[in-house]
Amino acid sequence: xxxxxxxxxxDMKAWLACFAEEGSYxxxxxxxxxxxxPVAMMLDDTHARLRxxxxxxxxxxxxxxxxxxxxxxxxxxxxxxxxxxxxxxxxNFIVSYTNRRGGSDILVTxxxxxxxxxxxxxxxxxxxxxxxxxxxxxxxxxxxx
Amino acid sequence: MTSTPEVSVRWPAEYNVLPKEVFHRKDVYxxxxxxxxxxxxxxxxxxxxxxxNKGDFKTLQIGEAPVLIVHGDDGRPRVFFNSCxxxxxxxxxxxxxxxxxxxxxxxxxxxNLRGDLIGASGMDQFEPNFRKENYGLKELRSGEFxxxxxxxxxxxxxxxxxxLNGTTDYLKKALGGDGRLKLIGYQKTxxxxxxxxxxxxxxxxxxxxxxxFRLLRWQGGKGSNGITEFGHKVMEAEVQQPKPGFxxxxxxxxxxxxxxxxxxxxxxFWPMTTIVKHMDVINIRYAFPLSPDDTEVHYAYYAHQDDSxxxxxxxxxxxxxLLGPSGxxxxxxxxxxxxxxxGSRALGTVAFQKGYEGKPFQAPCFVGQNDEASNLIRWERYxxxxxxDRD
Numbered sequence: 001x002x003x004x005x006x007x008x009x010x011d012m013k014a015w016l017a018c019f020a021e022e023g024s025y026x027x028x029x030x031x032x033x034x035x036x037x038p039v040a041m042m043l044d045d046t047h048a049r050l051r052x053x054x055x056x057x058x059x060x061x062x063x064x065x066x067x068x069x070x071x072x073x074x075x076x077x078x079x080x081x082x083x084x085x086x087x088x089x090x091x092n093f094i095v096s097y098t099n100r101r102g103g104s105d106i107l108v109t110x111x112x113x114x115x116x117x118x119x120x121x122x123x124x125x126x127x128x129x130x131x132x133x134x135x136x137x138x139x140x141x142x143x144x145x
Numbered sequence: 146m147t148s149t150p151e152v153s154v155r156w157p158a159e160y161n162v163l164p165k166e167v168f169h170r171k172d173v174y175x176x177x178x179x180x181x182x183x184x185x186x187x188x189x190x191x192x193x194x195x196x197x198n199k200g201d202f203k204t205l206q207i208g209e210a211p212v213l214i215v216h217g218d219d220g221r222p223r224v225f226f227n228s229c230x231x232x233x234x235x236x237x238x239x240x241x242x243x244x245x246x247x248x249x250x251x252x253x254x255x256x257n258l259r260g261d262l263i264g265a266s267g268m269d270q271f272e273p274n275f276r277k278e279n280y281g282l283k284e285l286r287s288g289e290f291x292x293x294x295x296x297x298x299x300x301x302x303x304x305x306x307x308x309l310n311g312t313t314d315y316l317k318k319a320l321g322g323d324g325r326l327k328l329i330g331y332q333k334t335x336x337x338x339x340x341x342x343x344x345x346x347x348x349x350x351x352x353x354x355x356x357x358f359r360l361l362r363w364q365g366g367k368g369s370n371g372i373t374e375f376g377h378k379v380m381e382a383e384v385q386q387p388k389p390g391f392x393x394x395x396x397x398x399x400x401x402x403x404x405x406x407x408x409x410x411x412x413x414f415w416p417m418t419t420i421v422k423h424m425d426v427i428n429i430r431y432a433f434p435l436s437p438d439d440t441e442v443h444y445a446y447y448a449h450q451d452d453s454x455x456x457x458x459x460x461x462x463x464x465x466x467l468l469g470p471s472g473x474x475x476x477x478x479x480x481x482x483x484x485x486x487x488g489s490r491a492l493g494t495v496a497f498q499k500g501y502e503g504k505p506f507q508a509p510c511f512v513g514q515n516d517e518a519s520n521l522i523r524w525e526r527y528x529x530x531x532x533x534d535r536d
Contacts, residue, residue: 031240032330039330039446043465048393055392056473060357065480135240136333136441140470140479 003125004072007143012054015144019050020117020124027130027145030110041132042144057142065142069098070107072145085119086126093130095145108134108145149179156528158536160505161497161521165489168339173531174437177340180530181416182208182434185302187309189418190214190224192429193292194326194447195241200258203241205443206433207298212285213237214294215247218258222289224296225260225282236282240331247282260284291317291324293420293429311373311509312412315381319410319422326427326447329461333443334470338482340434341527342489343442344417346478347517348380349499354481357474361387361398368409371511376415376523382514384409384424397466397473400424401459404451415523425460426468438486444469497521 006014019025024047028040044050078090090113097107110132117124130145152172154164167173182188191203196216203214204227211227213236227236229249236247236256246263247256254265260282268275285296288305290313295305302308309316320326336343348370352358358365368382384407389395400407402425413419417432427447435441446464448457468475489495500516505525512519528535 029331029333031333035241037328037330038461039332040465041332041469041471043462045462046394049397049466051393052397052473056476060360060473061476061480062356064354064356064477066483135331136335137470138335139337139483140334140476142471142476 002122003128004074007072007145008070010057010067010143012057012143016050016054018125019047019128020126021047023047023050023125024127025050025053025125025130025144026128027132027141029132029135031135033131041137041141053144061142065140066100068100068107068139068142070143071096074112085117087116087118089114089116093145097139099139105138106134107139107141108132108137110134110145150176152176152531154531154533156533156535157494159496160525161501161518162494163496163524164494165491168342168486168489169437171437174434176531178208178434180532181527183210183298184530185297185299186416187288187295187297187302187305187414188416189293189295189414189420189429189431191222191294192320192326192328192445192447193222193289193294193324194328195445196222197328198243200245201241201243202237204237204239205431206441207285207296208433209435210298211235212296213247213282214296215258215260222287222294223258223260224285224287224294226285228283229254230262230280230283231265254280256282291320292326293320293324308375309377310375311371312377312379312414315379315410315412316420318381318405318408319412319420319427321422321427321447321449322405325450327450327452329446329448329457329464331443331445332465332469332471333441334479335435336440336442336479336482337438338440338486339437339489340417340432340440342485343432343440343482344413344523345485345520347499347520348513348515349517350481352515354477355474356477360391363387363398365514366409368514369511370514370516370519371509372506372519372522373509376508376526378411378413378519378523380409380411380413380514382409383407396459397463398424399459402449402452402456404449415526421468423468424463425456426464427460428464428468440482442470 003018025044027042073094076091094109095107098104113129115126191214201216213225213227234251255263262277262280287296366383366385410422419430421428429445431443448460497518501518508522
């Protein structure tokens with residue numbers, strides 16, 4: 001829930017705080033995923049990459065892109081406890097977006113596959129993968145999903 | 146193949162000035178489909194590494210026309226309209242796949258991989274002079290260079306090698322030297338912009354729009370920019386590697402393929418598709434218009450077949466994050482495309498200035514690396530193809 005709130009606030013530092021030290025994030029189309037093609041829309045496979053994504057959004061791209069509001073709607077449908085305080089969770093997601101002119105539509109929809117570490121004081125993602133059924137996104141993505 | 150609507154546009158007398166209305170008018174767009182996309186131009190549609198085996202296919206569009214690219218059982222790739230010659234049903238709906246034959250689901254007409262009609266149910270009750278030979282899939286003229294498959298809808302297009310004049314050295318380098326590529330994935334998006342605005346990207350903006358270059362203290366290397374008689378833009382430049390420091394994972398902007406010289410190569414074909422080799426990213430940007438206001442782009446990424454597992458992994462990481470619709474040094478392009486389109490709804494004209502010396506260019510020619518005015522060569526070709534007279 002913290003993850004969704006951070007993204008919908010565009011608070012990238014809070015987004016980063018949802019990941020463990022060895023955490024990773026992947027946002028990939030189902031077309032690539034199902035065909036075994038490894039290229040993703042965003043591929044942050046190390047914590048350094050996660051930190052760099054925060055830099056892209058907050059420093060590098062700032063002031064150039066057309067901002068858009070998002071709302072993440074997520075429904076967990078599978079939760080499998082593992083060893084050592086780990087749990088794997090799968091959830092459906094729909095993310096809506098609202099552009100500067102005030103129109104809203106669906107940005108992407110798909111499935112999250114999460115590996116979560118519950119052993120610390122706060123739950124953190126060891127890995128989070130957003131597999132997008134939406135192959136052709138209706139606009140370019142600035143923020144992670 | 147299609148009726149050509151006649152439209153007229155008032156075109157300014159000044160060589161470097163364009164009317165904004167060509168970015169919005171629906172009648173202009175319809176005429177562009179007929180005269181440019183279905184006219185005598187060639188369109189890159191697939192690299193053979195996307196359909197490496199017999200029976201593999203890919204679907205795409207030329208303009209708004211759906212096409213089917215099939216790797217034939219004789220090893221030859223062919224390009225067909227993705228439409229049953231009987232009643233027009235779309236034959237394949239997947240982006241890519243593999244099949245032994247092509248069957249229309251509506252009335253089960255069956256075609257082989259070369260497009261011949263094999264059989265149709267109830268054929269004895271067809272018109273008396275029905276001939277199977279007249280009902281093969283409509284095949285387009287096609288050709289191949291370095292594994293890149295081109296097609297044209299028009300009998301009037303010149304030979305492919307003529308159309309490619311001045312691009313082949315660049316194209317070869319951009320496609321891994323020998324064209325022996327391996328597909329590693331796609332990124333697909335829609336930009337809220339006219340196809341000509343998407344296409345009008347130039348050398349003036351990069352150090353200004355893309356803040357990453359400044360933050361990395363990343364200077365463009367020495368190079369050459371040219372434009373061919375058909376309006377294709379070619380570019381080759383040394384790659385300066387930025388110094389580590391700004392990014393926590395510097396490998397995003399590192400050049401690791403030691404088998405080729407550290408150079409960036411770009412071939413931007415008229416009217417649409419662009420091939421980019423930058424750092425270790427090998428990228429073809431297949432693009433087509435959806436309407437006057439929307440342009441769809443499929444970024445296809447490749448590795449070389451001889452890559453080590455380490456270089457392959459590096460290419461996948463760089464392809465995913467560097468140059469695509471959400472790429473570190475490219476996201477702002479998408480942002481600007483839609484703002485240009487929004488602004489060009491204001492009445493009037495736009496102008497190209499940087500690199501314009503007050504007189505028309507004579508293509509083919511070389512132009513300054515950070516210029517924009519060479520796009521005027523394309524615009525002149527556009528104006529003449531469309532039949533718009535200057536004031």
